[in-house]
Amino acid sequence: MARTKPIHVPNMDPSDMPSLDPAIYASMGEEGVFRMLSEVYCRLEASSIRGMFGEDMQEASQRSAAFYVQLLGGPQMYNERYGNPMMRRRHFPFEIDEASRVVWRDCFYAALENAENDYGFPPEHLPAFKAFLERFSKWMVNTA
Numbered sequence: 001m002a003r004t005k006p007i008h009v010p011n012m013d014p015s016d017m018p019s020l021d022p023a024i025y026a027s028m029g030e031e032g033v034f035r036m037l038s039e040v041y042c043r044l045e046a047s048s049i050r051g052m053f054g055e056d057m058q059e060a061s062q063r064s065a066a067f068y069v070q071l072l073g074g075p076q077m078y079n080e081r082y083g084n085p086m087m088r089r090r091h092f093p094f095e096i097d098e099a100s101r102v103v104w105r106d107c108f109y110a111a112l113e114n115a116e117n118d119y120g121f122p123p124e125h126l127p128a129f130k131a132f133l134e135r136f137s138k139w140m141v142n143t144a
């Protein structure tokens with residue numbers, strides 16, 4: 001989908017993100033992280049922002065999972081496979097406004113409801129991860 005509105009820059013400092021403990025990856029492993037993202041993308045597939053994504057949601061989920069592997073303390077899987085993340089820039093083709101951000105965030109939060117059982121996510125680190133998602137998703141907003 002081609003962009004029709006100008007790029008909007010959120011009024012925030014992107015360097016000020018909650019830090020994530022590598023104990024998260026140590027507990028989940030690659031398999032747990034990929035399963036978590038697969039679940040997030042199932043929810044996105046059923047959401048009102050489905051149309052933003054390409055046809056194959058599970059393929060998209062695997063690119064995202066590689067990013068979360070490195071974010072949560074695993075090897076630099078995203079950088080090795082796809083290069084420098086430059087996440088904001090990679091999202092420029094998609095018109096992400098505050099309403100679509102909330103849909104995206106709520107799909108992720110819903111996938112985290114039983115995160116300890118489902119993916120081995122250490123529960124003591126869940127609040128920081130949710131705070132990270134909240135803040136990073138605000139930084140991905142690129143449309144007023």
Ligand code: HEM
Nearest residue numbers: 052053054060063064067082094096100101104136137140
């Ligand atoms: C704010 C709401 C967000 C929306 C609506 C959104 C939407 C999208 C879309 C449409 C794609 C392309 C998927 C495809 O290939 O079909 C994508 C890719 C991706 N997103 Fe987001 N995103 C959001 C926030 C985030 C956040 C906060 C992160 C990370 C913390 C993130 C990480 C990624 C990654 C790693 C990819 C894969 C990039 C690649 O193709 O290599 N996104 N996102």
